[in-house]
Amino acid sequence: MDTKTTKFIKKCQRKQKRAQHRLVRDLNIEYSKEPTQYLAICNAGLVTGLQREVLEQFIEKIIPNFHVIMPPGKSYCFIDFLSVDCSKEFYDKVHGNLKIPKYNIHFYLLYIKGVNYLEDKIENILPPGSKLWIDFITPEQESMLIESIDWEEQDGNTDSELKHRTVKHFGYKFQYDNNLVDINYPTIPIPKKYEFLQKLFEQHGYGYFVYDQITVNKYLPGQGIPSHIDTHSVFEDPILSLSLGSPYIMDFKYGDKKIELDLPVRSLLVLSGEARYAWSHGICPRHNDTIKTSNGFSTRPRGTRISFTFRKIRKDNCTCIFNHSCDNKSISKITKINNSIAAKLEKSYVHKVYEEISDHFNETRYKQWPNVTKFIENIETGSFLLDVGCGNGKYLFGHSNIFKIGCDYSRGLAQICQNRGFQIVLADSLKLPYKSNLLDVVLCIAVIHHFTTSERRKQAISEIVRVLRLGGHALIYVWAKEQNKNYVKSKYLKCSTKSKKDRKISEEVHFDTTKIKMILPIHENRTEFTHSDMLVPWKHKNGEKVLRFYHVFEEGELEHLCSFFPSIRINDVYYDQGNWCVVLEKL
């Protein structure tokens, strides 16, 4: 066998091995050594943008009768053939060999024991308090509204700061740096040609206010808006949003409840009550939406979406009952602090703490997380691996066929690594001291959640991307806000020794610098997270407590951060014991 063939076989086996592990973990689907009538396509699915129609046409040319099953949010999918002979014929022709037209990759296939995954029936349910009016305006009115906006015009109300979508404001300008509106500085008044909409709102029972602020958003395919709740203290209830141009899926979240809502063109979405105050909404930046068709899930390519959002500026304080998300009642989210203050916060609440706890940390954090170990075991011989924020070096241990190096900010932890004989450098993950395009694999486990601002979290990812070689892979783990997923408690919650009654009311730490006053809540360990940014106590053996800063990630947030880097592809996203995890590949 020549080396090219050996290499090819090894590549196929690696792809299959990765998929075997993924399928068991995600859906409890086992692979089969012997051919079966079921095949998994290991490296293409709804999340990689594969369209059901395209796939079906491709299979049909080889084997006429089959059924395709595409689980939403996954990078793989399944084919159910009529017999083992059919699936074997397909496997032999396609596996690592044939490319699908317009979709320039080889398919890697795997026999599986069965497909127990049933395609869920997702109804278009709405978050409580919201309403969706279909065909709220006519196609003529839609065209008029779309044509009324001149995106090229530099009139001071176009927001050039937002790289991921284009925005215009009427009435008042929304300030994205602090999520507020300055009512002393009105911008261009609302044009007369939009007045018919106010009348339409009145006819539908929303005439209580004259809406005095309009935000017009333009989304191109691949663009989106981060999940957010409109600032309570700034806008009244309800908020009205008109969708034009192209249908998009909007994602709603509240605690562990999640709703995907398909917004048809010319529809009006009304957010009121719980939907306005407690549910966050956003649009995931992608080129296709997963939608339900008569024969299962498929993808729908996105076009250009224009939305008109109508709001009424609030004059009094917000009186809602949703205290968690109300800025009139607490300050618990770090909205905008400058880099130097962010660095100071991290110095006090991350770097200093790890120096203090390094020995105790080393005694308690020795076990590798199984899914990280499995990831390392699949790495090719001769690879270079960097563990960013390697702590006591628990992933630098073992696997003599790859060269592993680590870096960490803590001297205490670096010393522990050195004593264990690992290659360690003291370095900042925001400024990695390594050559660009060098490493085959980068691990970054439980590190990025210690950065206090989204800019800094993004910078950490950008450094990982920089040092990766083309085709190199990174595995990132961050702590998840959701610790209670699909009704299964994470290990972090399971270890709780307290009953609900004993829990104290949460404390707060007031962080004061000359420029800024900030209040950060202190999290009660082994309970669910109620905030995104907080201090988490570390208990010393002597009972003394020190506080570490954490930003816990909501579902989709890590992918959103990664989506800012066009040179990477997200190969896998999963939830592992209270953490959100992504596998990235540099392209």
Next chain:
Amino acid sequence: MKLLTHNMLTSKCLKGVLVGYPLKIEVQDLRICEVNCNLDFLIRVIPRIDYPVLYTAMETLGYANDLPSEKPEDYQTNEEFLKKLHHALFEIEIINGNLLCPETGRKFPINDGIPNMLLNEDET
């Protein structure tokens, strides 16, 4: 710090520094520690390293005779060379000394085998 690690490090993270590679070495103590040789692994590593940078590092440490100045063409099969290379990459550990930015001369101390590449706030 092994010389393979040195082969990867830069001071590009410093403000105003364009390449920051290779870092100069000032050595106070070093240690030789025996490491098992994995040939399959070593052969795959060779195309990935910057050989002239490794050779210069060996020269600085006073081991210029322990490595040819140029990589031999038959490096995959040349056992004598592979042994030397294994020694250079994996068995020499710099314990105390400094790494120097080639453009600014900024010193990064190596203490107890750990290079300190942390920067001050005004350096980034």
